[in-house]
Amino acid sequence: MSAHRAQLSRRGFLGGTALFAAGALVGCTTDPAGGGTAGAKTTLNVWFHAYGEAGTQQAATRYAESFTKAHPDIAVKVTWVPGDYSSKLNATLLTDAAPDVFEIGDFSEGMARRGQIAALDTLYGSAKADFSPGDLDVVTVDGKLYGVKMVDDVMMLYYRKSVLAKAGIAPPTTFDQLVAAAKALTTKDRKGLFVGNDGVGDTAILAVFSNGGDLVTDGKVAFASPRAVDAVTGLRRLHDDQSLLLGFTTDWWDPAAFTQDVVPMQWCGLWAMPAIKTALGDDFGVLPWPAFKPGGSPVVRVGGWTSCVNAKSKHVDAAEKFVQWLWVEQTALQKDWSENYGLHIAPRRSVAGSDGKLSQGTAKETVELAAKYGKHNPNTWDSAVSTPFNAAAAKIATGQGDPARLLADAARQAQTAVDKQRA
Structure with missing residues (x-):
């Protein structure tokens, strides 16, 4: 759903243990990649808003752990942010506590123009042609791609x-x-x-x-x-x-x-x-x-959520590697994220169209309606x-x-x- 309606939304009920960062209530965090990261040279802070669907926080943590197993030099700390996510994110991006990677709903051109998010064209590679044209258009500013869509709602x-x-x-x-x-x-x-x-x-x-x-x-x-x-x-x-x-x-x-x-x-x-x-x-x-x-x-x-990299992060290269690994390369995890915690459409057409919960009945009909009549803000x-x-x-x-x-x-x-x- 739209992030502008997510201040206390269907996805805003989960909280967890609260932490204070930069003087503001933020949310709960995991140990980086489950704590087994003694050899990591870099720790990324990755923000998610508090999805309401059961299992989402555990899934995000599991993905982070899998990434670190594949990239032992990079640990990932998942920060789960309840309540008014957009306001907390905008405030924290002005501080040294800003996340390295974060998600936003209803992608904002202004964030790209203000230099808050990095251009991610090089992350797509040959997979770019597999992404829905609408999902590419919505993250495009002056011909450059400033995010990778995670799900279509x-x-x-x-x-x-x-x-x-x-x-x-x-x-x-x-x-x-x-x-x-x-x-x-x-x-x-x-x-x-x-x-x-x-x-x-x-x-x-x-x-x-x-x-x-x-x-x-x-x-x-x-x-x-x-x-x-x-x-x-x-x-x-x-x-x-x-x-x-x-x-x-x-x-x-x-x-x-x-x-x-x-x-x-x-x-x-x-x-x-x-x-x-x-x-x-x-x-x-x-x-x-x-x-x-x-x-x-x-x-x-058609709304949904987009993964972005903080352009002012001290770890832009590592952050881009995480986004590319999870939201471009790992099609099995993308399908898990889209179909096992509520239902959503994966932005990659080969993932959305493969056998699964969206391939039959009313769910399939919805996918077809989105393809025919879908409109992004x-x-x-x-x-x-x-x-x-x-x-x-x-x-x-x-x-x-x-x-x-x-x-x-x-x-x-x-x-x-x-x-x-x-x-």
């Missing part, structure tokens, strides 16, 4: 087959059908659709994409176009119909509202599919967010750019103010932030 619309069938409702393929279905499925005991506790979630982004628009194009903010205004304004229909679930105990990234029969349709991610299947068997399907109107396009969101889409858009969209969806003016004002603020990134 796909977000789409889940629906209960039996509930829709009983109501005589076909799975919606247009926005009008989605609005009608959400309204028809709303009763005194439940709402028809859950997109987030604020009633907006990712829907404003989806609205723009689904009407043929974009958020930022070639450094120019584009979310105030007439098409974008039209689509974001359309979200008000869901609120006016009072068909959205608001204020649930967990947010959209957790499937509980869906699996507990609180709603028959929910925007969520591929990561939740194992839990959904355990709860509901085969009584669910997946859909892209539908096209807003003819001429638009269905959308599934632009790599300029950091919090300074996205915050004014999200604030304007929330007002528009709830009928506060003139949509065109709100998005135009937000676009001016966002353009200032983009220009600052690219200066």
